Amino acid sequence: MEITENEHYFSIQFRAMASPCEVLIEASSRKDAKRLGKITRNEALRIEGAFSRYRDDNIVHKINNSNGEPVQVDSETANLLNFADQCYALSEGLFDITSGVLGRVWQFDGSDKIPQQSDVSALLPFVGWDKVNWQSPWLSLPARMQIDLGGIGKEYAVDRVVNLLRANTDAPFLVNFGGDLHAGAAPTKQVAWIVGIEAMRKTADAVNTIALQRGALTTSGDAQRFLKKDGIRYGHVLNPKTGWPVIDAPASVTVAGNSCTESGILSTLALLHGADAETFLESNDVVFWCQR
């Protein structure tokens, strides 16, 4: 964990959830910044440990290896599953935590290796939250299906940390885990937190800076994860209904919201709407910035 002192705030940096993590905080002292940094890092590591699908000692592993047997989950997992359940319903099936198995045939390494339709079709029977029996706290996941909470985990971690820090300090702060960020309160020593949106492509209007007083900003995009064949760019966001990447999605969608979890879902859903991303966001009165 690294702490640097800036003019108006301390910056605490560490790595977790395969991302650079940062807290900006108007702490009273370096010692206080360190204390709050520890709280942040512990919570980030706790959530990563509890919900990463790359571990073999957590509930996600237990569920993914349950072979159709019902698994009883703890209350925090139950809340996350309830949330995923609601997002599935609200997005009419576009947001689906079981879509991860499609990654077996889709590797977005910048190459032109597009899988055969038959390979994709063979996986579709194992995708679909509607095939899962979820009766909190019991989850029955059919054999060969997988869940992946990665689509909400990082955003959830940010919001959780915001709650924790609010309970532990009165100082204004901003939490940023890999680009998903949430300002707990407006800074007192400057007008706002200045947040830059990374330029995706080298076009003139690509870079925006946003003056954020409080609330969350999340960005979804295809970054460097795509396939390109016959002039078509296949971004890494897969439509769980077809098993194919969404075509003509913006390169990045940044959404402002009350919490990271909320804006994270909206930015993901926007990408899933492909060419209609902006229309989708506008019709839902979302504050957003798109880069194409």
Added chain:
Amino acid sequence: MSGLTSKLALATLTLVATNAQAQDAEWDVDTTYLSYVEADDRVSVAKTMANLTRQEDGRKIIVNLVHDTMSGASPTGAVRSNNSAVTFTGVSGGSGFSAGNGSDYSLSTFEDTRIQAGANLSQQTSRTTTLDYGAVVSKESDYDSFGANVGFTRERADKLASLTMGLAATFDSIYQSDSGATPQALGDVSQSQSFGKGQRNTIDGLVGGTRVLNKQTIAQVNVSLSLSEGYHSDPYKIISATTDNNQIIANFHDSRPSSRVRTSLFGKVVHQLGDTPHSIHVGYRVYNDDWGINSHTADFRYHRQLTKKQYLQPHVRVYRQSQADFYYRRFYVDDALNPILPSDGIASSDYRLDAMTSVTLGMKYGIALTKNTDIRVRAEYLAQTFDNDDYGGNDALVFQTSFKYKF
């Protein structure tokens, strides 16, 4: 997709806020100190209670500890005599009734300590069902008790109604603190013949339901049945046989039936007043047993939220019971001064079996000091009026202070 953002905002709020509380399993400690003082210093009780609650995924554990110290003088049931001022002292209920008719047995002084420990585990077994198990032991110088209970609660899927069933078994052992024995039922005190400890076994069953009637109102109904067999008498209670002009001829030990069947029906409605945080709680209980006691209890509370963190709760309770079939204020004597005893050998002059009216007025104040700490203070005034008992009435004051802390 209309309303997507607002629905999503709500879902997020539920996710993030709910977890802020239930992140790690925590122990809640709730300690209470209660003092009960009867008006003429007859009985005073100091009670210290601690409840430890731990809530984790679908599971709740409650450990409960109680420590009581009781002291004072309690009416034995014997008629007051002017012959002497002798009272009895002993650990719990007076020791060694000395022989000799005409002594005043009407009050017995005591001092006792009771400790109780219990544990209850409540386990969610599915989305809508919860199982409860518990056990409790208690010990004082003249009473040992052990009990175990199981319960089952089922909520309707929409959580608007629930059904609870419970079963409990209790095993009690009753005796006089000094001798460890029980006196012969309806035996003459001056010839005090004793037996071993009295054993009593009790089974309690309860069926209850709650239902949300509308956004502001929730109703609860419980029906309970209790069956007990064994020793039901009170080893300290005494009935006097007197002449018409109140001269005591003899004193007899308490003698109650060897079984008891009790039923009770309880209903309660909690209603929130409009959009305010204030609420009223109205409860009513009807009780009946095969000893001939019927009772009615009406209970009313008004919960007034003063600020976000403070509330005041006035409380009124009115209780009325009829007397037991075998309640005798005294036995009379025939012309030869022989006591006329009941033919079935069942009799008690325990004032608690007398017809009685009791009114309680109380006030409770609660304040949340910090996110993890709250304090409650309660004061109650209790006025009891007995229809027959010599002591006529009893006034008592209850003060209670509770302190709750979440670790």
